[in-house]
Amino acid sequence: MSAWLVLVALCLAGRAGDARAWPVEVELRGPLEGVEFDLGPAGSARIVGRLVPGERRTVELPLPLALPFGTGEVPVPALEPVVDGAGSARVLGWAPARELDDLPAGLSRRPRPPAPSSAPPPRAPALLAGLALVLVAWRGPRRVGPAIALVGAPLLAWWVAGTEPAVAPRTVIEVDLAAGKALRVSAWGRHAHWRGRARVEAEPPGAPLEIVLDLQGREPEQRARVVGRGHLVVLRAQALTSRGDLAERLGVAFEQRWTRAADGAWRGPGTPPGWLVAGLPQGVPLTVGRTETGDWVRASGR
Numbered sequence: 001m002s003a004w005l006v007l008v009a010l011c012l013a014g015r016a017g018d019a020r021a022w023p024v025e026v027e028l029r030g031p032l033e034g035v036e037f038d039l040g041p042a043g044s045a046r047i048v049g050r051l052v053p054g055e056r057r058t059v060e061l062p063l064p065l066a067l068p069f070g071t072g073e074v075p076v077p078a079l080e081p082v083v084d085g086a087g088s089a090r091v092l093g094w095a096p097a098r099e100l101d102d103l104p105a106g107l108s109r110r111p112r113p114p115a116p117s118s119a120p121p122p123r124a125p126a127l128l129a130g131l132a133l134v135l136v137a138w139r140g141p142r143r144v145g146p147a148i149a150l151v152g153a154p155l156l157a158w159w160v161a162g163t164e165p166a167v168a169p170r171t172v173i174e175v176d177l178a179a180g181k182a183l184r185v186s187a188w189g190r191h192a193h194w195r196g197r198a199r200v201e202a203e204p205p206g207a208p209l210e211i212v213l214d215l216q217g218r219e220p221e222q223r224a225r226v227v228g229r230g231h232l233v234v235l236r237a238q239a240l241t242s243r244g245d246l247a248e249r250l251g252v253a254f255e256q257r258w259t260r261a262a263d264g265a266w267r268g269p270g271t272p273p274g275w276l277v278a279g280l281p282q283g284v285p286l287t288v289g290r291t292e293t294g295d296w297v298r299a300s301g302r
Helices: 003-012 124-139 144-161 246-250
Strands: 019-029 032-038 043-051 056-066 082-084 088-094 170-176 181-187 191-195 199-203 209-214 221-226 231-237 254-260 286-291 296-300
Touching: 019 032, 019 043, 032 088, 043 056, 056 199, 056 209, 170 246, 191 231, 199 209, 221 231, 246 296
Parallel strands: 043 209, 170 296
Antiparallel strands: 019 056, 019 088, 019 199, 032 043, 032 082, 170 181, 181 231, 191 221, 199 231, 209 221, 254 286, 286 296
């Protein structure tokens, strides 16, 4: 077995490592209703959308693969997608490098923001209500019992499975002013959604991912979910102009701002959050803050 096949086998085994969804280009030919890639323990990826007979389309789809050394010269695994319809789907190769692949190493490797906290929904009332309804159904009339059971059973199932409330992501705009580069990093819960090109990571590394590319709207939407415990981090390009101060270059307005000079002392209203300043480079000017829209900013350099 060749070396690259061994590496592919490790990737599909879902081993811990660089837990990302790596983008590939997929050529679609109609007629079809969808395409699915089964990546074993690493997760899965699906394309949802209808193509009519004769229609061709090339899309970019993130595949959850554990590639500890990146794509590099490693060929795309030989995958057999399952096509819903008489059409076809073919992986052309890794998606070409773009703005997310042309970032300073220090910028893309900064500590990720913590996932937003969310309180689990109260399920004890549902448990009691479900048990009561099932008990009434068991002891009640024959015609009423089944109807009540239809209500009580879903309540019990919901209590067992639990639901996750929708939580807005915690977003940090990472900036390297010396390099003139910026990156938008959003920490989600177990579910995330976005439009446009992005890099998806799982925390903890090695957590299986489910990716969906939805082509049914005007603009394709991508969704991801961590299977089991963990959360998602989505990285996207951030515009940064070359003129003006930091706020003008990012196109934001600051609600709070702190600066750190070469002496290491922070200046601003109190002290910035500990998680926001952890792991930042030493010996260079820093600016951190919170914008009026709720995003956070970490900028190094001048």
